[in-house]
Amino acid sequence: MNSSVIFVSLFSILLLSCSNEEVIQKETNNILPEIVEFSEDDTKLKFITSSKINRNFYSDTILLNGIVLAPPQSIFSVYSLTRGYIDDVRVYQGSRVKKGDILCRIKHPEILTIQQKFLSDYIQLRTDSLEYERQKLLLRDSATSIRTLEMAKNAYFQSLAVFKSQEKLITSLGFNAKNILNGSLYSDVVLLSPSNGVVSSVLINQGSYIESNTLLFTIQNSEHLHIEVFVSPSTYSSLKNIHTIYFKTISDNTLREAEVINISSFVENETKSIVIHCHPKEKSQNLIVGESVSAFAFSDSLSGYLIPRNSLFIFDDKEYIFIQTSNSTFKLIPVQVIKRNSSNFIIDSDQISGYPIVTIGAEILKEAILAEE
Incomplete structure (x- = not known):
């Protein structure tokens, strides 16, 4: 009974020992030699070329x-501020204009009515202003009541508000208020370009009727x-x-x-x-x-060494290149590939600096490495 147990135990130890030897042998086989050395007169050296490659910054074109x-x-919309009939259209889609250039004119009897109302509002303002000043003088002489003065004051400020509102409309139509007050009335509204640019849309025709607040032109400042x-x-x-x-x-x-x-x-x-x-x-x-x-x-610059694609040696999913350490000696070093394309790689390694990199004939060194391995 005891001898049987000893036999099984020894057999297990032998199996474990054999298994460990296989693992060690397998791991040893995956370790590549670092150095490849030829004799000085070896003809293979004629087919191997090394070049010193400086570290540079590289970018991709995207x-x-x-x-x-x-x-x-930069996009200007030109609206009509009054109703009327379109006249004298001077631009078309694609026209280049400068700020202040005439785009078109708008004609309508209402345009004269607006100016007449402005004159009427001005006259009313003048009347209410004089009355307000007169009531202030009368109150000073105790010839009127405070109530009457307040009524004159309210009438004046109401007339002032109406006049200012109408004056703003006159100005927005492009009219000069002083000219109108001096008796020079305008027969049409002239629409001007608000900016330099290109007329991108014309939404009216000659003679067409438009209402107030109608979009007429679009101008893009280029x-x-x-x-x-x-x-x-x-x-x-x-x-x-x-x-x-x-x-x-x-x-x-x-x-x-x-x-x-x-x-x-x-x-x-x-x-x-x-x-x-x-x-x-x-x-x-x-x-x-x-x-x-x-x-x-x-793209953002990458720092590294640019090598031909066939200079790279891949073994066990790891990437290597060869550097030349003497006339007939080459060393295998691991590298990190930063960027790949169809013909070149950008690589990096702290072991490259100062050594020539094998750019032609790397396959000869690969064969030598694998033969030694």
């Missing part, structure tokens, strides 16, 4: 799409246009520190620069993207509101 927009303060470009949330981290984008419009192939003013901190529901708000660095008359924009920007 393609963007966007649109030309006008801020709300001096303050901006660009909005859209990026996916996955690209956002690469563009957080950009200051400039480069863009072209569909109608004009000129490459322009725009300064990044703001990068949105949230994703828009409609586009599922993040908006970058930019201002063109140079003013241009060729930008059209609503026009599509193709743009690009350079």
Whole structure:
């Protein structure tokens, strides 16, 4: 009975020992030699090229799409302040105008009525003003009552309020109040452009009748246009520190620069993207509101070494390169790949500095390493 137990125990120990030897052997097999050394006259050296590569800063080019927009303060809506008939339309959609240019005229008998009422209100104000002053003098001589003075005062201030209201209407119509008081009446209302810009819409025709507060024109000031470009949330981290984008419009192939003013901190529901708000660095008359924009920007810089794709050696999911330590000796070192593309890698390692990196013939060294391994 005892001998049987001892046999089983010894057998278990032997199995465990064999298993451990296999694990140790397997782990040993996964350790790569670090050094590859050839004899000075080995012909393989002719097919291996090393180059000193300096650490640099590298950026990606990120393609963007966007649109030309006008801020709300650059869009001017021109309304009629009186009813009447449209006359002398001088602009059309797309016309460039300067502030103060004539857009059209409005004619109606009511325009004369407004001026006549203004004159009537002025006469009433003068009458009530004189009466108020007269009552103040009479009260001083005890020739009138305080009640009568108060009535004159109220009449004066009421007339003043009516006159000021009518004067404001006269001014808003573009009339000179002093000219009207001197007897020079206006036969029509002249609508002027409130800003430099482009007429983006004309909503009336020659001779058409319009009511008061009717929208007639829309004018866009092209001096303050901006660009909005859209990026996916996955690209956002690469563009957080950009200051400039480069863009072209569909109608004009000129490459322009725009300064990044703001990068949105949230994703828009409609586009599922993040908006970058930019201002063109140079003013241009060729930008059209609503026009599509193709743009690009350079991502945040990455510090590292740019090597050809075939210089990298991957083993057990780890990445290595070869550096040359002497004429015929090469060393395998681990690296971190920061960025990949179809032909190059950007890598980093604290063991590279000062040593040439094998850029051609790395496959020869790989074969030698694997043969030794």
